[in-house]
Structure formats: C-alpha cells, structure tokens
Amino acid sequence: MTRRAVVQGVGHYLPDRVVENSHFEATLDTSDAWIRERSGIERRHFAADDQATSDLAAFAAQAALDDAGMTADDIDLIIVATSTADMTFPSAATMVQNKLGMTRGFAFDVQAVCAGFVFALANADALIQSGQANTALVIGAETFSRIMDWTDRSTCVLFGDGAGALVLRAEDGQGTTDDRGILATDLNSDGRYRDLLYVDGGVATQNTGQLRMEGKEVFRHAVEKLAKTAHTALEKVGLGADDVDWVVPHQANIRIIQSTAKRLGVGMDRVVVTVQDHGNTSAASIPLALSVGKQRGQIKPGDLLVTEAIGGGLAWGSVILRW
Known part of the structure; x- marks a missing residue:
C-alpha cells in the first residue's frame, strides 16, 4: 500500500468588485483590445x-470544506500560499484557522509567489505521506491590488485578487499511477533571476513596496521552465503528455499558457483556462482554475491533471495528480 494525498473537495472565492479592462483607459495609455491581445485578460x-x-x-x-462534506474539525493542517499576507506575522494560515473556528492541528504560510500553490501542495503531500497529518486544507490567496503601481501599464492591468482551496485526505493506494491523489511533484528555484519579478519593499525598506517585472524575460523563462518541470514530474511516474486529461496551469497570460501547452504536446482543448475572468491571481490562480474546471464539468473523478506555475525568485514547479 502507498499513502496518497487525495483531493476531497475544492472551492474558490472572488471579491464582489469586478474591474473590466475599460476601467484603465481613463488613466493609462491602454485599451481593452490591447490588454486582451497581450494577456487574454x-x-x-x-x-x-x-x-x-x-x-x-x-x-x-469554507467552500472547499462544503464541497468535501467536511468541517474544520476534520482538518489537521492548513497551508496558505500567499505573497500578500495580512501582516508580516502571524501567518495568514493561523488567521484562517481562527476564522474557521479550528483550534487543533497546525497552520503555516508558504511564499513562492505565483508558484506558491504548487509548493504548498508538495508540502502538504509530504506531510500527509509522513503521517504528520491525515487531512489538509491547501489554500492559495492573494490581494495583489494592494501592491500595484497604477502608473505602470505593463503590470497593473495583469493582476487581480482571489482565493482557491483544496481539501486533501490520506488514503491508501496501490502504488500505481491509477491511484487517486498526488502522484509526483517537481520543485525548482534559481535566485539569480530575482530582479525579473519582485516587490521593491519589505522589512529592509520599511515600506510595502510595489510589484516590478521584466515582462519579456519572465515570459521567456516561463515557457521554457514550465514545460520542462511538467515533463520532469510526468517522467518520475513513467507517464507522458498523452496520458494527461487536463493541464491546469498558473493563469498568468494566455500566450504563456498556449506556448507551454504546445511545448508539452497538449492541445488547448485539454487546458483549463480561466485567466480571462480574474487575471493573474498569483498563488490563487491554480486552485481557482481547479474549482472552476470542476464546476464547468471539465475535471472529473479519475482524470489525470498536471498543474504547473512559475513566480518570483524565480521559483517554479509542477504537481501530477489524479482527481
């Protein structure tokens, strides 16, 4: 028998305020058509x-717990992936723990920017495999609107706020790729590229700072590294692109999504795309897409999924899981 971290439920939340592309036309040299063409948003x-x-x-x-038919009392572990936590400390995860009325177990944050949810899933999987936890809430949540430079049209039109969550529970599998749950993970980082995507503030500068990005360079690294990490994770369990039912990528930019899918050898008819409706929500984008994909009827029990993401650091990785 092999202990697996199996998805029991999924949910998401988007704030009520919806900002259309046309909102930016009054203050920036941009247009709805320009934003759509370059990002798909x-x-x-x-x-x-x-x-x-x-x-x-x-x-x-809470939406994920409801979907799983579980309550906070059933959860051992909460991991929140975020780069926009409420405070320097304590962690957003402990705040979520309190908001859910959960007084047992343990909670902590993971910070890997847009790759945060992949890193959080890998951590939850390891803790479940080791027996440290039997159940876990893995959440990606961001309020990137708080760190935008509203004069920079190359970045401020791309990002949005939101959250998504998965409930995982330990189950015994047969140790094959037919098992439900997380089958493989692949995590990477390279600090040489820190200046490509960062926030120019923090404890050292004693101010929150704003997001800065070298868009063309990030695009180049994203397409190359995302396809490679997905292939690496698939190879770990002896699978290939033809075995994949759905790619659920970080929802940053439709051109990155399309280019990565092409390199993976997966048609866009097998890619869950939600970027048009919420923009780049950083660590929240993959669980958001998983939740929407399930609601749409795209993702079904038994489907093999590849999730992959890249963010500041640079940090990138992928997770292979059977729904």
Missing part, C-alpha cells in the same frame, strides 16, 4: 477595502 476582481487576504482564503476554504 478581460476582467479581474479587487478586494474591498475591509477585506484582507485571510478573509478571501477563509471563504475559499
């Missing part, structure tokens, strides 16, 4: 002034 959601990242995370977590 049509709209995004922004958190209300009184909403913090932990609030969005808690809403998504």
